[in-house]
Amino acid sequence: xxxxxxxxxxxxxxxxxxxxxxxxxxxxxxxxxxxxxxxxxxxxxxxxxxxxxxxxxxxxxxxxxxxxxxxxxxxxxxxxxxxxxxxxxxxxxxxxxxxxxxxxxxxxxxxxxxxxxxxxxxxxxxxxxxxxxxxxxxxxxxxxxxxxxxxxxxxxxxxxxxxxxxxxxxxxxxxxxxxxxxxxxxxxxxxxxxxxxxxxxxxxxxxxxxxxxxxxxxxxxxxxxxxxxxxxxxxxxxxxxxxxxxxxxxxxxxxxxxxxxxxxxxxxxxxxxxxxxxxxxxxxxxxxxxxxxxxxxxxxxxxxxxxxxxxxxxxxxxxxxxxxxxxxxxxxxxxxxxxxxxxxxxxxxxxxxxxxxx
Ligand SMILES: NC(=O)c1ccc[n+]([C@@H]2O[C@H](COP(=O)([O-])OP(=O)(O)OC[C@H]3O[C@@H](n4cnc5c(N)ncnc54)[C@H](OP(=O)(O)O)[C@@H]3O)[C@@H](O)[C@H]2O)c1
Numbered sequence: 001x002x003x004x005x006x007x008x009x010x011x012x013x014x015x016x017x018x019x020x021x022x023x024x025x026x027x028x029x030x031x032x033x034x035x036x037x038x039x040x041x042x043x044x045x046x047x048x049x050x051x052x053x054x055x056x057x058x059x060x061x062x063x064x065x066x067x068x069x070x071x072x073x074x075x076x077x078x079x080x081x082x083x084x085x086x087x088x089x090x091x092x093x094x095x096x097x098x099x100x101x102x103x104x105x106x107x108x109x110x111x112x113x114x115x116x117x118x119x120x121x122x123x124x125x126x127x128x129x130x131x132x133x134x135x136x137x138x139x140x141x142x143x144x145x146x147x148x149x150x151x152x153x154x155x156x157x158x159x160x161x162x163x164x165x166x167x168x169x170x171x172x173x174x175x176x177x178x179x180x181x182x183x184x185x186x187x188x189x190x191x192x193x194x195x196x197x198x199x200x201x202x203x204x205x206x207x208x209x210x211x212x213x214x215x216x217x218x219x220x221x222x223x224x225x226x227x228x229x230x231x232x233x234x235x236x237x238x239x240x241x242x243x244x245x246x247x248x249x250x251x252x253x254x255x256x257x258x259x260x261x262x263x264x265x266x267x268x269x270x271x272x273x274x275x276x277x278x279x280x281x282x283x284x285x286x287x288x289x290x291x292x293x294x295x296x297x298x299x300x301x302x303x304x305x306x307x308x309x310x311x312x313x314x315x316x317x318x319x320x321x322x323x324x325x326x327x328x329x330x331x332x333x334x335x336x337x338x339x340x341x342x343x344x345x346x347x348x349x350x351x352x353x354x355x356x357x358x
Contacts, residue, residue: 003069004126007097007099007131008127008130009069010069010071010099011028014027014028014043014071014134014135015028016044017044017045019214022138022218022285023188024043025043026042026135026138027042027043027051027071028040028070029054030055030068031055031059031063031066031067031069032066032068032069033067038059038061038066039056042054045214045215046215046216047215049081052070052084056087056093062092063092063093064091065094066092067097068093068095068097069126070098071099071100071131072102073107073111074088076114077106077107084111085111088120095121096122097123097126098111098123098124098126099125099131100124103142103143105142137285140284140305146279147189148284149298150305150307150308151290151295151298151304151306152180152183152307153307153309154172154177155171156171156312156314157311157315158316160322161322161323162199162322163316163318163321164318164320168200169200173312173348173350174348175347175348175350176310176347176350176352177208178208179347181209182209184206184219184287184289185206185219188283188284189287190205190219191204192221192223192224192290194223194225194227194230195291196291197230198230203221204219204221204289221244224246224297225247226247226248226249227249227252243264244264244266244278245264246268246274247267250267253266266278271297271298272303288304292326293327295324295327296325296328300327300328302337304337304357305356305357307339307353307355309324309352310350310352311351311353313349338357339358340355340358341354342356
């Protein structure tokens with residue numbers, strides 16, 4: 001059987017766990033023999049069985065002597081569930097193909113060693129780049145000790161995200177907004193600047209999608225403020241969900257630490273430090289939902305990994321309209337932050353530019 005096709009199948013299975021498994025990785029498993037695929041499984045929700053175990057348990061016939069394909073190295077440590085490698089050995093799998101090593105220091109090659117030391121043939125690196133891309137947020141949390149940062153903005157052709165009165169509903173069309181909710185669904189944190197909260201009072205939750213909620217209540221909502229003026233906004237959004245108030249102002253932090261119920265407070269020294277603190281709390285990805293000042297803060301610190309600029313074919317105009325990216329910006333065009341195009345999607349006449357930072 002074509003090993004790359006089997007790995008693509010494992011990646012598609014893994015993808016089904018998006019929005020349900022973080023801070024764990026998305027993993028898919030395919031068991032096959034010369035006759036074809038025997039069984040499949042994926043990591044379905046945080047705290048649930050791992051992909052390997054699901055595939056072994058769901059097999060309708062014996063998997064003894066069969067081969068397994070995984071997008072990520074199997075685990076060797078006890079977490080929410082027991083380690084996977086002894087189960088692979090017990091099931092009699094004779095060969096395992098792995099897309100990428102697990103960057104978690106508790107695993108990092110030990111899963112492969114465990115299997116080879118027990119006579120199981122291990123192949124690595126099949127579609128390694130694609131496997132890392134799928135779990136880029138998980139990888140970022142271990143290799144960079146910070147979450148993967150995605151910016152999403154709906155904007156006019158002239159780069160405005162709101163008119164001079166602060167009105168932004170709606171620049172983009174319904175299909176784009178559903179797409180935006182899909183991005184929320186797959187994120188660990190959805191973040192907005194305080195001005196967006198004051199004006200729009202967004203829920204920051206993926207309510208347009210009828211999908212199963214994450215066991216840990218992800219995505220968490222986060223508001224960035226210096227002044228600490230979020231007052232009624234914290235109440236105006238659904239109170240049953242936790243809100244993270246992130247501020248670089250010690251007095252504001254003190255005030256909220258003593259008065260908030262469900263909210264938690266992060267006092268940060270820099271945007272980098274804010275991301276480090278979110279990573280320590282177990283958040284692997286952050287979706288920035290604007291506005292322009294929030295986006296500017298992250299651009300100035302060069303901490304945006306991926307963008308979704310959703311263009312509507314309209315011009316808002318006006319020098320007092322809100323620009324997609326504020327902050328300091330660059331002095332010369334040659335210093336502009338560049339993104340490589342990943343894809344451009346057509347959403348019923350809106351155009352979604354999806355780009356990656358180098
Ligand atoms: N079309 C879209 O996709 C979209 C998305 C979101 C928002 N919007 C629109 O954008 C407008 C708001 O954008 P905006 O640029 O004026 O404001 P914003 O980015 O939403 O919020 C700015 C505020 O966020 C806080 N903040 C930002 N960076 C910070 C940092 N590094 N440290 C501490 N606090 C920080 C500050 O809060 P304090 O003032 O409390 O100190 C700052 O004044 C609204 O009209 C909204 O409708 C459009």
